[in-house]
Amino acid sequence: MFPRLTRSFFVVCLLSICAGVAVGMFALPTAGRAQEDVLYFAATGHRLSNANGFLNHWRSSNGSQTLGAPLTEPFEQHGLMVQYFEYGRLEYHPAYDGAILRGRLGAEYAEALWKEFAPPDPVVLGQPEARLFPATGYAVGEPFLSFWETMGGLDVFGLPISNPAWEYIGTQMALVQYFERARLEAYPGASEAGTLVQIGSLGRDLALLRGLPTAAVDPAGASVVDHYGQPLPIPTPLPPTAVPPTAIPPTAVPAAPAPASAPAPTAVPAPASPAPSPRGGKGIIVDLSDQWLYAYEGDRMVFDAPVSTGRDGFNTPVGRYAIYAKVRSQTMSGCIGGECWNVPNVPHAMYIVGDVALHGTYWHNQFGTGVRRSHGCINLPLNAAAWVYEWAPTGTPVTVRW
Numbered sequence: 001m002f003p004r005l006t007r008s009f010f011v012v013c014l015l016s017i018c019a020g021v022a023v024g025m026f027a028l029p030t031a032g033r034a035q036e037d038v039l040y041f042a043a044t045g046h047r048l049s050n051a052n053g054f055l056n057h058w059r060s061s062n063g064s065q066t067l068g069a070p071l072t073e074p075f076e077q078h079g080l081m082v083q084y085f086e087y088g089r090l091e092y093h094p095a096y097d098g099a100i101l102r103g104r105l106g107a108e109y110a111e112a113l114w115k116e117f118a119p120p121d122p123v124v125l126g127q128p129e130a131r132l133f134p135a136t137g138y139a140v141g142e143p144f145l146s147f148w149e150t151m152g153g154l155d156v157f158g159l160p161i162s163n164p165a166w167e168y169i170g171t172q173m174a175l176v177q178y179f180e181r182a183r184l185e186a187y188p189g190a191s192e193a194g195t196l197v198q199i200g201s202l203g204r205d206l207a208l209l210r211g212l213p214t215a216a217v218d219p220a221g222a223s224v225v226d227h228y229g230q231p232l233p234i235p236t237p238l239p240p241t242a243v244p245p246t247a248i249p250p251t252a253v254p255a256a257p258a259p260a261s262a263p264a265p266t267a268v269p270a271p272a273s274p275a276p277s278p279r280g281g282k283g284i285i286v287d288l289s290d291q292w293l294y295a296y297e298g299d300r301m302v303f304d305a306p307v308s309t310g311r312d313g314f315n316t317p318v319g320r321y322a323i324y325a326k327v328r329s330q331t332m333s334g335c336i337g338g339e340c341w342n343v344p345n346v347p348h349a350m351y352i353v354g355d356v357a358l359h360g361t362y363w364h365n366q367f368g369t370g371v372r373r374s375h376g377c378i379n380l381p382l383n384a385a386a387w388v389y390e391w392a393p394t395g396t397p398v399t400v401r402w
């Protein structure tokens with residue numbers, strides 16, 4: 001049919017074509033697959049890959065809705081490789097055949113803020129649609145039950161560890177319920193259906209609380225995507241700063257538990273720290289605009305925390321002061337402008353001028369939100385006040401400014 005030379009030439013050509021097809025089948029998609037397996041979230045400046053199987057889990061568990069965007073790169077924490085996201089944390093467990101599990105952020109967050117939950121509520125337990133979990137004794141009813149079941153149930157949220165209760169989320173009241181791995185929030189009338197249920201940003205809160213590295217990384221070699229993991233038409237440049245975290249108390253410092261359960265911390269971006277005046281020794285700046293406290297040793301910031309200062313009519317005075325007295329615990333009482341109060345067991349009071357003091361606050365948790373709650377004092381989260389109290393001796397300069 002073909003001369004020998006022609007037939008040999010045909011075979012060589014056929015093999016070349018097959019090899020070319022093979023290259024097209026296997027080499028070209030490899031580059032595309034590598035891009036698809038490393039996502040760079042432009043909104044947060046972090047990557048998500050399958051180096052630990054996290055990307056596959058994110059995709060298979062509706063991660064855009066139940067985890068949000070990554071806030072850190074993978075790193076080792078307590079012997080496990082973990083990665084923090086807006087609403088949760090993924091953990092790689094080699095002891096369980098490489099299982100990817102979600103961290104117990106709801107329980108960890110409650111513990112970090114000394115939250116104490118009331119015993120199971122008989123009213124909730126008695127609701128016909130409620131689902132009881134004997135392991136914790138708490139039940140899940142509407143408006144949370146349908147959302148809990150639809151979005152992943154035990155695998156995503158874990159068991160309930162509290163009753164539904166009203167708390168401040170930012171400046172807005174919401175009905176919340178804590179679970180082992182998350183906090184669910186319900187905002188009545190916030191949607192066309194009547195009630196908006198969403199997952200709280202506890203991953204973001206704990207990332208700030210623990211001082212985790214949230215600075216943006218290089219997107220090179222990754223597919224740039226939006227908040228939901230969808231490709232962006234134009235690559236977004238590297239964000240210059242860290243992900244704006246949610247404002248909650250800073251690194252936990254042992255402090256006495258609050259006498260009563262406090263509302264959840266507020267969700268606001270932490271402001272950039274102010275530039276201090278060059279000086280030696282320790283010093284404190286309270287910024288009324290940001291509602292934030294900064295502690296310095298020389299020109300180096302060593303600590304910061306959200307605050308709530310005096311409301312209109314009881315404004316915290318602006319000026320340069322110094323801590324002139326410290327009281328570890330006391331009852332604060334008084335009457336100003338027709339308002340009277342008597343608050344027992346106020347911890348870690350540090351007086352700076354007259355009756356104005358920095359002190360721990362257990363009766364609200366609206367720190368750093370712009371909501372000013374006090375009669376002139378500078379309210380601090382309990383663990384933050386404990387840290388400042390132990391760090392700042394009498395005579396430490398305190399600057400209160402706008």
